[in-house]
Amino acid sequence: MSKTVVVIGAGIGGLSAAIRLAAAGQRVIVLEKNAAVGGKMGEVLRAGFRWDTGPSVITMHHVFEDLFRAAGRRLEDYIELLPVEPLTRYFYPDGTVLDVTRDLARMVEQIRRLDEHDVEGYLAYLSYVARLHRVTGPAFIYGAPPTWRTVTQVALADALRLEPWLTMDAAIRRYVRSPHLRQLLGRFATYVGGSPFRAPATLNVIAHVELNEGIWYPRGGIYAIAAVLERLARELGVTIRTGCAVKQIHVSAASRATGVILADGEQIAADAVLSNVDVAHTLTNLLPRPAVDLRQLRAITRADPSCSGFILLLGVRGEFPQLAQHNIFFSADYRREFDDIFRRGVPPDEPTVYIAITAKADPDHAPAGHENWFVLVNAPAAGPGFDWERGKAGYRDRVLATLARFGLDVRDRLVAEEVFTPADLARQTGSWRGALYGASPNSALAAFRRPPVRDPRVAGLYYAGGTTHPGGGVPMVILSGRLAAQTIVDDCAPESTFRQGDASLTARRNAS
Ligand SMILES: Cc1cc2nc3c(=O)[nH]c(=O)nc-3n(C[C@H](O)[C@H](O)[C@H](O)COP(=O)(O)OP(=O)(O)OC[C@H]3O[C@@H](n4cnc5c(N)ncnc54)[C@H](O)[C@@H]3O)c2cc1C
Incomplete structure (x- = not known):
């Protein structure tokens, strides 16, 4: 008999889990607080420009094919993935330019x-x-x-x-x-x-x-991936409600997730709840305190976060044939840059700057004679080391001055501009301190310390997304969605030894 699964968050991990659950015959409801699906995979349209705001490099083509196959569909009927060539153009401070190519x-x-x-x-x-x-x-x-x-x-x-x-x-x-x-x-x-x-x-x-x-680019922009996953999910009967923030996961006296309570007070009952929201955020803000495994909470919130990003969306007058679709402008001292981020907790003094320009593949992403630049600089996760509210204008100037040193002075060519800081990323997607990929991968043990798919204390509560196994990145969260969906389907199967409300059994299964 089909079960009702509520998925909190329509990030790529949540959508792909929803697709697999629906394909396996479950009734699925996805609740997303933002106006559109996609989470960190977002897009902005303004003044005739279109920018992707999150991922720009898509790898592991086979993971996308596998997801559509699981739903009985063919990827190529939904989206055109174009090989990107060169993969990336690298610019060095000494004037060297290198195209990484297939x-x-x-x-x-x-x-x-x-x-x-x-x-x-x-x-x-x-x-x-x-x-x-x-x-x-x-x-x-x-x-x-x-x-x-x-x-x-x-x-x-x-x-x-x-x-x-x-x-x-x-x-x-x-x-x-x-x-x-x-x-x-x-x-x-x-x-x-x-x-x-x-x-x-x-x-x-x-x-x-x-x-x-190789690297792939979906015709129309990276956001096309989020859009087709939404379409496929709906075709399979998934209910997707956007603008619908979950306030709390409802946990019964027997320590079982029995549904969710929305910000407006509406309650939705479920046999299982899958949180696609950052696990640290879920434990801190969505789970009632008595239900939280405090050891897990401490471990997750005290772990060093992965880095975040400082983003400029620039509408630039002019065309720049010297740039490819993906470009890197390297700093002269890479070690110092990472020390700034991970030791000092400040944005790098001399940053490496990344620019992705989808208008190179899709000219209609910018008005004629213009380009849509997505500019990304690695930055520390939000913390006491740097006050982004006070520092963001100055840091934006620093990034543009860095590009000017490479001969790309676009400061008087900007016709549209938006700035996103790590604090903005935290607010928009619920990611802990705005970290892009959950806990830092800087330790050899990081892969062993990721939160488990099943919550250790609350039966019927599961996690999928970049803060869980196998980690962040678009193909990886699709794999996390596969793992979570499979775990839920297994647990819901009539022959499953999983007993409702038996949190200690859940804990033992997680440990095994
Ligand atoms: C700037 C940037 C660049 C990146 N570059 C790349 C790249 O080039 N290649 C790559 O593969 N990956 C890249 N990534 C990483 C990739 O985007 C993420 O790993 C992936 O999209 C995360 O998906 P997720 O499933 O973890 O969900 P998330 O994207 O974290 O989505 C979680 C969703 O939950 C929603 N939510 C939060 N709280 C609630 C609530 N209370 N109620 C309802 N909904 C809620 C959020 O609004 C959000 O939609 C980048 C990310 C960023 C931000």
Whole structure:
């Protein structure tokens, strides 16, 4: 018999879980506080410009195909995913420009000009990250959350060759010696909000999904992904209510989630509740205090957060053929930049600046003769180190001055502009301190410390999204949605040993 599942939050993890639950025959209601679905995947339309406000780099094409297949549909009937080429154009302070491309011959030629030895090193690095993906993928990305038992199942020879005790940067140094390439490869740490100088070497796996597999762009803009997931969910019978904030998860005396209470007082009953909201936010604001596992709350809220972002949406007069769809303007001192973020808790003095321009692929995203720049700088999660309200105008000037030093002075060419700080991200999406990817991945143990899919104390309460396993990033939260949906379906199955209200049993199952 079908169960009613309430999903709090229409982020990509929530929508993809809703799709899988509906495809499995459950009755699903998604409640989203914002006016539109998508969460961190947002879009802004203004003055003839269209910007994506969150993700701009889409990898792991197969994860999207898999989601549509699970719903009995074909991805290509809903969305056109175009390969992006070059993947990213890198600009260095010394004037070097490097296009990272799928064209191996062109890539090799550019690396040869930097340092001939690095051609072999780069090719060996690509093979190392492919091995990382083969070995760590099943345990850390595609399956259930890792346990120590999972790790012991990785062949010893493989495990030793991966050198998980090194940092990402230390592993990269074993392969390439050009400072340009080292900085470029280290940048993948930021894809999960970490620092290459602290994150474990295993996170070099991120380079595999981009350099070996490629980047994709959905025709129409990244937000097209959120829009088609909403469409597919509705086609499958999911009820989606936007502008509908959940105030509290209702927990029975037997410690079971029995529904939610909305901000306007309306109550919705459910057999299971899935929170797609940041777990720290869910525990602090949505769960009644007596139901909260205080040990889990302390662990999550005291953990160092991943980095956040400072964002400028710029409508720029003029066209810039020297720019690609994705561009990076590197700082001269990468180590200092990450020290600013993670040690001093302040936005970098000399930031690396990222610019994505969807008008390069979809010219109608900007008026003729203009471009829509999404400018992103890594910043610390909101905290006592920096007052964004007082500092945001000055920091915006600093970012624009940095671009001017690279010959891109657009300060008198801005016809539209919006600024988002880490505090804005926290407000808009409910992310803890505005962190983009949950807890910091800078520790080798981070993958083992993510909150479990089932709440340890409240039966029938589940989590999906970037703060849970396998972590942040669009394809990853789709995988988290798959895991949560599968767990709920299993628990709701008639033969399931899961008994309603038996929180201690839930806790034992989580531990196993
Ligand atoms: C600036 C930026 C750049 C990024 N770049 C990339 C990238 O290039 N590639 C990539 O793969 N990933 C990127 N990411 C990360 C990616 O966007 C996220 O990991 C992913 O979208 C998070 O999805 P989620 O399922 O965790 O839900 P979230 O996006 O966190 O959504 C949670 C939803 O819950 C809603 N909500 C909160 N509280 C309530 C409540 N009380 N009641 C109802 N609803 C509520 C929120 O409004 C929100 O819609 C980026 C993120 C940002 C912000």
